[in-house]
Amino acid sequence: MAYQNSLAALADPTRRAVFERLADGPQPVGRLARGLPVSRPAVSQHLKVLKEAGLVRDRAEGTRRVYAIDPEGLGALRRYFDQFWDQALAAFAAEAEKDPQPQAGED
Amino acid sequence: MAYQNSLAALADPTRRAVFERLADGPQPVGRLARGLPVSRPAVSQHLKVLKEAGLVRDRAEGTRRVYAIDPEGLGALRRYFDQFWDQALAAFAAEAEKDPQPQAGED
DNA sequence: ACTTACCGTAAGCTATGGCTTATCAAAATT
């Protein structure tokens, strides 16, 4: 039920970059920010959005906050597109059957 | 190479609704707009964005424009998340191996 | 105990995005 927020979360390029960097493994905020063209607070804000979307988890480690990808959210997104793909494919097949050689004018 | 725009395109709820309706099969603009809480120009604008993102195709049919899902764009999106999923899973496995019972303090 | 490193939140600015109404174009209908 969460793919809506997930999609919105991954729409922003910077936020997507943050997320993609986490695919290499868990990382603290500072390290994430160091490789990006935005400030650390900006990264924090992005991480908050990603977390609320169920795409990342975080855990405290001393004074650091280590963020990692949440397989839950990513999985939901994958399922969404898979299901979508199947549905679209079925519609395609139905269309092709109804109209084998589309030439002109049918309603 | 187009999943960036695709994600941005599907971030908006209304636009996503347009796209999801097309999963049932090709439809002209008017019919799409009739079931949505926005005006027809709004739907046209959304379709333009979806088209530029490679998510839909359109073809003229008399005075109507029939829009349909473009499997190309949808497939690219699916591949993106599949690849991402694999990468994240590998990172997870590596993490678990490096640190079987996480207790405290390692860098 | 004091300082330093790390991080989240608040406030404020600016740009962008989505919506509406109005207008124009083309094909179908009469």
Place this chain on the structure above:
DNA sequence: AATTTTGATAAGCCATAGCTTACGGTAAGT
């Protein structure tokens, strides 16, 4: 040929989103 239907585009408005700087708070190091 005049009207109607269908759709795209333009202009303009308003809300939201993302960024920055500034601040506060906690844990570690000295």
